[in-house]
């Protein structure tokens with residue numbers, strides 16, 4: 001069994017957590033990588049999101065409005081992995097458009113996908129159902145895992161993540 005963690009996460013100034021060096025979802029992703037020994041692919045935008053929260057919001061709004069598929073740096077061949085943890089923040093009740101860019105570029109047939117996300121109130125916001133419909137041929141394992149971004153930055157949050165990992 002080969003496992004990969006794919007995630008998108010934005011650092012810098014963010015809602016409820018001030019200015020951070022690593023985003024909330026990234027903290028969860030790193031813990032999953034540590035605990036499972038999985039390989040890592042971070043979806044990094046070619047055109048970095050602004051560090052300023054308000055400017056990042058404006059960019060995200062524009063991308064959503066135009067149904068954009070922003071480019072990301074490099075890529076990963078997912079064909080050799082059986083299980084893929086897939087993580088992202090909720091942006092406007094949805095996945096960031098750059099996450100769609102990744103999903104649509106890959107062949108998900110036969111993969112076991114375990115989604116996780118952070119948010120500030122929206123839960124998974126129906127995005128696991130979107131993943132199910134977009135990742136043709138994949139099996140989404142369990143109920144996934146979602147947590148508020150501010151909780152993800154606490155020991156309590158990391159403990160909850162580990163409790164969930166132990167159920168898989």
Ligand SMILES: Cc1cc2nc3c(=O)[nH]c(=O)nc-3n(C[C@H](O)[C@H](O)[C@H](O)COP(=O)(O)O)c2cc1C
Pocket residue numbers: 008009010011014015022023024025026056057060061088089090091092093094118119120121122123148149150
């Ligand atoms: C552009 C943007 C839109 C957001 N929209 C929502 C939303 O609709 N619902 C919600 O609960 N949180 C929303 N948030 C909050 C993020 O989901 C939350 O801060 C998340 O933990 C950020 O993860 P990251 O640090 O990994 O990027 C939004 C944040 C940004 C920057």
